[in-house]
Amino acid sequence: MKLSWSPERASKAYIDTVQSCEVSRESGVAEFISAMAAGWNAQLIVETWSQGGVIATSVGLAVARRHTCGRHVCVVADERARSEYAERMGEAGVAAEIVVGEAEEVMEGLVGVEFLVVDGRRKDFPRVVRLAKLSSRGAVLLCKNATSASKAKGFVWRSLVAQAQASNSRRLLRSVFLPVGKGLDMAHVSASSHGTTSRHRWIKHVDQQSGDVHFIRK
Structure with a gap:
């Protein structure tokens, strides 16, 4: 099994988010x-959020969760951020699971991440990506506010994915930078083979008595 794309579900979430965030400047x-x-x-949708940040993306992810019937988890640094996030999400009429703590602690308990959104303005965003325990079906990773300053910190999808998933036979299928908002970096990571994929080869065998040619798969 791997992630599969549904245009219908995507369009419905898009329209619902437009209606929910119609007063947003983002x-x-x-x-x-x-x-x-x-x-x-x-x-399993996971995002990071910093105190004082915009809430529109979180509202959009909450809308998406309604359509996928999955989980939407937001990672914040402390209780003050948790309180502000919960209050602002409540005002928008949506909610998310909120987890407080450092990246090492939080990502340890989130297994099977399929959609990860990190904020390029947070110093720990490369570490969050490296520590993410991605789903065996694959994952989509996004970095918002992906400005040139973020890239200067060494933000490279290929190296981050390689470090995080070196033992799971994963590969980076594609990555792209989109000039949306303050920059959006996106990457699609393959499903994990779990080491079960094997390569076969065909061996040609000629029967010396009959002259028949046989091909044997090994």
């Missing part, structure tokens, strides 16, 4: 991310 980002999460039918 036009485009929330709608796009919501459509991506819903379209890939992500069962």
Whole structure:
């Protein structure tokens, strides 16, 4: 099994997010991310949020969760951030599971991440990606606010994915930078083979008595 794309689910989440965030100035980002999460039918959506940050993306992910019937978890640094996030999400009429703690502690308990959104303005966002325990079905990773300053910190999808998933036979299927909002970096990671995939080869065998040619798969 691997992540499969549903255009219908993506469009519905997009429209619902537009209606929920119609007064937001972060036009485009929330709608796009919501459509991506819903379209890939992500069962575990994880995001990081910092105190004082915009809430539109979180609203979009909450909308996507309604369409996937999965989980939406937000990681915050402390109780003050948790309180503000919960209050602002409540005002928007949506909710998410909130987990407080450092990246090492939080990501340890989140197994099977299929959609991860990190904030390029947070210093720990590369570590969050490296520690993420991605789903065996594959995963979609996004970095919002992916400015040139973020790239200067060494933010490279290929190296992060390689470090995080070196033992799970994963590969980076594709990555792209989109000029949406303040920059959106996106990567699609393959499903894990769990070491079960084997390569076969054909051996040609000629019967010396009959002259018949046989091909044997090994």
